[in-house]
Structures are given as C-alpha cells and as structure tokens.
Amino acid sequence: MEKENFRFCRKCLTRDMISKDQYFKTLQELIENIPEEIKTPSDLYEKRLRICTECERLTDGMCAACGCYVELRAAKEGNGCPYHLW
Numbered sequence: 634m635e636k637e638n639f640r641f642c643r644k645c646l647t648r649d650m651i652s653k654d655q656y657f658k659t660l661q662e663l664i665e666n667i668p669e670e671i672k673t674p675s676d677l678y679e680k681r682l683r684i685c686t687e688c689e690r691l692t693d694g695m696c697a698a699c700g701c702y703v704e705l706r707a708a709k710e711g712n713g714c715p716y717h718l719w
C-alpha cells in the first residue's frame with residue numbers, strides 16, 4: 634500500500650487494519666516522528682533495546698510484561714521498563 638493511500642483508524646484493531654509488514658513500517662514511522670523534546674537520545678535508545686533483546690520477556694518485538702512494542706516504548710525518554718531494567 635502506498636503511503637499516501639494509508640489512513641489511520643482510531644477505532645480499528647491492528648488485526649483488522651493492514652498487513653504485518655505495513656504495520657511494522659508504520660510503527661517505525663511513528664518512532665521516527667516522535668518530537669525531539671520527548672525522544673530518547675540515540676545512545677540511550679540503543680542501550681535500552683540491547684537490554685530488551687537479552688530479556689526473556691521479549692517476544693516478537695513485544696514486551697510480555699507490559700504489552701508494548703519495546704522499540705516504541707523505549708523511544709520516549711520518559712518511559713521505563715516495567716521491571717526497572719532500564
């Protein structure tokens with residue numbers, strides 16, 4: 634699907650919306666568009682993701698403890714790991 638044809642739906646579940654590939658592309662776009670004032674500095678972001686990739690709770694990019702996609706959760710500086718690992 635071309636970007637210009639993609640629309641956000643505030644009432645849809647992800648399973649009803651788009652392909653998994655498109656969903657993850659959209660997730661990356663969300664991360665890229667986080668305002669700089671609340672965005673995690675890149676070195677801290679990578680440190681957080683390294684911790685997640687070594688964590689037993691990470692499954693398919695999602696944290697089993699909180700249900701978040703960790704790349705998105707880690708991208709906002711004010712967020713934290715529910716187990717206080719970062």
Ligand code: SF4
Nearest residue numbers: 685688691696714718
């Ligand atoms: S956010 Fe915390 S608990 Fe969840 S996968 Fe990352 S390190 Fe593990």
